[in-house]
Amino acid sequence: MAYQDAITALSDPRRRAIFESLRAGPKSVAHIARDQPVSRPAVSQHLKVLQSAGLVDVTAQGTKRFYQIRHQGLTTLRHYIDSFWQDTLDAFANHVTENQTKKEN
Amino acid sequence: MAYQDAITALSDPRRRAIFESLRAGPKSVAHIARDQPVSRPAVSQHLKVLQSAGLVDVTAQGTKRFYQIRHQGLTTLRHYIDSFWQDTLDAFANHVTENQTKKEN
DNA sequence: GCTTACGGTTAGTCATGGCTTACCAAGATG
């Protein structure tokens, strides 16, 4: 949902590896698990986290479930990062001008 | 250093709160800790992580140490996120065309 | 000089979360 969930989801190395493996396109759970050094249930749990973070979505096709990257999740994360630019640059300018005023720090 | 460290550093809610509190400009450790519901050593440890992730840098001024946001750390993180766009869009196009070819999935 | 403020480090505790094993439901295949 929010950017917090996206960051939390991508903070785990294995989850990041799974997410990055989807760069190549949609994959089934078994296909993803084949390239990972952990069990299939572990992959399934990671995918659940990625999905509820809005980073992937699923397309059922028979018993197979294809996961793929969802760009919207990455967009919210990018907005969060971008939001620091203007804020901090303004703040830094203020800090320089108020440098001599000796406020409570 | 790398984007991995930045993501890991920002995955912790408290560390994110500390980092976001620096939007307003450089602050001393005591000043940061004043707004956080944890002890000063805890804040110190978080700042250490943020620093080694390249997200903040320090300016000593007497016994006080002013921490501020370092934009370069955010830049590497943004590049990582951006790197998914072209890759996944290409991959999706391929997947659509190869849809009937029934590859091993 | 002595004392106080600032802040980094260490040791030890406790909660979070990633993993495996076992289990179960549902669609595919004969």
Add this chain to the structure above:
DNA sequence: CATCTTGGTAAGCCATGACTAACCGTAAGC
């Protein structure tokens, strides 16, 4: 229908990491 494949879920184990208390070094201020 019986069997196999696919994959989600639960219980339990264990490592990681966030936190506090206690300590230490260093620069200010009297």
